[in-house]
Structures are given as structure tokens and as C-alpha cells.
Amino acid sequence: MKQPFHPTIGIIGGGQLGKMLIESAMPWNVQYNVLDPDPSASCKAYAKTFINAGLKDREAIKELAKISDVLTYEIEHVNTEVLLELEKAGKIIIPSPSILQIIQDKNLQKKFYTDNHLPTASYMLVEKKEEWINGLNQIEGEKIVAKLCKGGYDGKGVSICTKKDIEAGNIPFEGPCIIEKFIEGCRELAILVASNGTETITWPSIEMDFDPKLNLVDFLFSPGNVDRAIEEKASEIAIAVIRALNGKGVFAVELFITPQGEILINEIAPRPHNSGHHTIEACITSQYEQLNRILLNLPLGNTDLIKPAVMVNIIGPENLTGDYKLEGLDMAMQIPGFYLHLYKKNETRPGRKMGHYTVLADTLEDAIIKALEIKETLKIVPIG
Numbered sequence: 001m002k003q004p005f006h007p008t009i010g011i012i013g014g015g016q017l018g019k020m021l022i023e024s025a026m027p028w029n030v031q032y033n034v035l036d037p038d039p040s041a042s043c044k045a046y047a048k049t050f051i052n053a054g055l056k057d058r059e060a061i062k063e064l065a066k067i068s069d070v071l072t073y074e075i076e077h078v079n080t081e082v083l084l085e086l087e088k089a090g091k092i093i094i095p096s097p098s099i100l101q102i103i104q105d106k107n108l109q110k111k112f113y114t115d116n117h118l119p120t121a122s123y124m125l126v127e128k129k130e131e132w133i134n135g136l137n138q139i140e141g142e143k144i145v146a147k148l149c150k151g152g153y154d155g156k157g158v159s160i161c162t163k164k165d166i167e168a169g170n171i172p173f174e175g176p177c178i179i180e181k182f183i184e185g186c187r188e189l190a191i192l193v194a195s196n197g198t199e200t201i202t203w204p205s206i207e208m209d210f211d212p213k214l215n216l217v218d219f220l221f222s223p224g225n226v227d228r229a230i231e232e233k234a235s236e237i238a239i240a241v242i243r244a245l246n247g248k249g250v251f252a253v254e255l256f257i258t259p260q261g262e263i264l265i266n267e268i269a270p271r272p273h274n275s276g277h278h279t280i281e282a283c284i285t286s287q288y289e290q291l292n293r294i295l296l297n298l299p300l301g302n303t304d305l306i307k308p309a310v311m312v313n314i315i316g317p318e319n320l321t322g323d324y325k326l327e328g329l330d331m332a333m334q335i336p337g338f339y340l341h342l343y344k345k346n347e348t349r350p351g352r353k354m355g356h357y358t359v360l361a362d363t364l365e366d367a368i369i370k371a372l373e374i375k376e377t378l379k380i381v382p383i384g
């Protein structure tokens with residue numbers, strides 16, 4: 001660590017995750033260099049040096065490495081080859097690009113879980129039409145989930161199909177895919193994991209889509225509404241997979257809980273995650289502060305939940321592209337325990353993550369009621 005304390009962290013990707021990473025260490029005199037292809041990226045205003053270049057741009061990534069003490073990334077779709085070269089040459093990159101290489105390819109990810117005897121839904125690698133058809137026979141049930149091996153995000157590159165559809169020739173993606181068993185009636189849990197290489201810890205569980213009747217898919221809440229035994233088992237599995245990866249950094253382990261109480265690993269994100277935004281206000285140490293601690297070689301912080309929390313993404317509405325404003329803020333701001341984050345995006349697009357809010361309350365039920373009230377009024381709308 002340099003003395004006095006003014007290290008420079010390089011981030012590949014300048015979106016909202018990078019922005020919140022920077023915000024969390026602002027009181028610490030840390031400086032950040034950021035690389036992003038969007039000239040108006042969320043992080044730009046915070047960057048000491050902003051490199052406007054593609055996430056796969058070798059020379060630009062090397063430049064970022066040259067001017068930064070340590071490197072991290074807030075998105076998976078980056079140039080891993082150049083990061084591996086830089087790491088080999090002694091650059092500290094957290095998490096290691098060798099982990100990113102596994103995570104970037106859903107087939108390698110699934111193979112890693114099965115090779116390490118970690119629970120995951122059964123799957124097949126498919127590309128040619130006959131492989132798709134043969135693959136169907138290996139997987140139980142009427143429905144399957146198809147996932148592009150590379151390049152998917154936010155559900156893009158994932159398709160739930162019936163076997164009949166595939167047999168009729170409706171293959172959803174071109175290129176290598178995995179097809180896996182569709183887990184009927186599963187609940188989704190995320191366990192955030194932090195590791196500094198020696199100590200590996202988790203945060204309290206986060207659950208998504210808690211009420212299928214209300215279809216609140218964009219609600220996330222913590223602690224998850226699961227038995228203590230499931231919470232403990234889920235944390236054990238999450239720690240086991242990060243240890244198996246030899247992971248250093250902050251990771252989100254997405255899990256499925258089957259109606260029978262079986263826990264299956266869906267996927268891992270090797271970075272702070274959408275499901276951990278609430279940790280900023282709800283936990284003693286947020287996922288962002290924790291990653292900064294790891295990048296700066298400082299001790300891990302306590303991850304306890306201060307209060308139950310609900311997090312809601314503020315999403316660009318279907319019918320609007322371009323300029324926008326946020327409506328309903330006056331009402332939301334009167335609710336104690338409401339915390340707003342906007343991502344500095346200068347135009348809205350359908351489905352785009354524009355911001356989020358977290359609601360804390362003494363009980364989860366209260367936090368849900370308040371979050372629902374806010375959801376009714378807080379909206380992205382056109383200007384004028």
C-alpha cells in the first residue's frame with residue numbers, strides 16, 4: 001500500500017456497479033481510472049482518467065493497467081486474454097481473469113460445478129441441430145432452458161422452451177448453447193460472498209420474486225424468506241464454490257431452491273451484483289466497500305444486516321426512449337428508510353436499469369408494504 005493512502009484502482013466497465021464501487025470509497029482518498037465504450041458512462045464524472053474504449057480493446061486495457069495500482073472489472077464481457085497476460089506479468093487483477101474465463105462461458109461454468117461435485121441442474125452442450133435433438137433426451141421434463149454459452153446478460157441469451165418447440169425446429173439461438181433442466185416452481189436466492197484469499201464470508205441471503213401472485217420479479221429482499229437450515233446450506237454451497245474457484249473478490253452466487261428443498265447453483269457473477277445493492281444501506285459493510293477493502297488489501301468488513309431490506313430496480317418503461325424524468329419522488333422521500341440511487345444515464349430505453357431504491361424497515365413485511373407504495377408512484381416518464 002502506498003503511503004499516504006492514495007492508491008489508484010482501475011475499473012474495466014463504467015456502469016452503475018462501477019459508480020457505486022467508487023462512491024463507497026469516496027471518503028478514503030482513493031482514485032479510480034475507468035474504461036468504458038460509452039462516452040457518457042455512469043462513472044465518467046468520478047474518474048481521474050476516463051478511457052473511452054471497447055471492453056475488448058487490448059491497448060486500452062494495457063493503458064488502464066499502466067496507470068492503475070490494481071485492476072478490477074464490473075462486467076464479464078471483457079478481454080480476458082490481455083488480462084491473463086497482464087496477470088502473468090505481475091499485475092494484480094481481482095478477481096483473477098482465470099476465474100472470469102470460466103464464468104464467461106456457461107458450458108465451462110457448468111462443467112466446473114459438476115467436476116467439483118457441486119449441485120447444479122443437469123445440462124448438455126449443444127450446437128448443431130442433431131445435438132439439440134439428442135440433448136433433449138438426456139434432460140427430464142417437458143420444458144428445458146436454453147442458454148447461449150457466451151455473451152448473455154440480464155436474461156438476454158436465456159430462453160425457456162418446450163421440447164416440442166425444439167423438435168419442431170424452433171431453435172432459439174445460433175452458436176454453442178447449454179440446455180438444462182427447467183426447475184419447475186423453484187425459488188431464487190442469491191448469496192454474496194467475499195474473499196480476500198484467506199477468509200471467505202457471506203452476507204445474509206437475498207431472495208428474488210417472493211410472491212408469484214403479485215409477480216414482483218423486480219423485487220429483491222433480504223433476509224430471504226427461507227428456513228434457517230436452507231440459508232445455512234446455501235451459504236455453505238456458495239462458500240464451497242468460491243473456495244473451489246480459489247476466488248478473491250466479491251461474488252454473487254445465484255441459486256435455485258427446488259420445491260423439495262434441494263439447492264442448485266445457477267450461476268456466479270465475479271463482481272458486485274444487482275442483488276446486492278441493498279447492502280449499501282442495509283449492511284454494516286456493503287458489497288462495494290468490501291470489494292474496495294479487498295482491492296486495497298484491507299481487512300474484510302462485517303456483513304451483518306442492520307435492518308430487513310427491499311430493493312427495487314427503476315427500469316426504463318416499454319414505450320419510452322430518450323429524455324426522461326423521475327416522477328413521484330416527493331412522496332417517496334417522505335417515507336423513512338427510503339434510499340434512492342440514480343445511475344446518471346442520460347437516456348432511457350425499454351428495460352434499461354436507470355436506478356434503484358432500497359427500503360429499510362424494522363420488519364420485512366413493513367419494508368415490502370412501503371416498497372410497494374413507492375412502486376405505485378415512482379416512475380420514469382417523458383419530459384413535458
Ligand SMILES: Nc1ncnc2c1ncn2[C@@H]1O[C@H](COP(=O)(O)OP(=O)(O)OP(=O)(O)O)[C@@H](O)[C@H]1O
Nearest residue numbers: 121145152153154155156158180181182183266267
Ligand atoms: N434451469 C432453470 N430452471 C428454471 N428457471 C431458470 C433456469 N435457468 C434460468 N432460469 C430463469 O432465467 C433467469 C435468467 O437466467 P440466468 O441467470 O442463467 O441468465 P442471465 O442472462 O445471466 O441473467 P441475469 O443477468 O438476469 O442473472 C433466472 O434468474 C431464472 O429466473
Ligand SMILES: [Mg+2]
Nearest residue numbers: 155254266267
Ligand atoms: Mg442470472
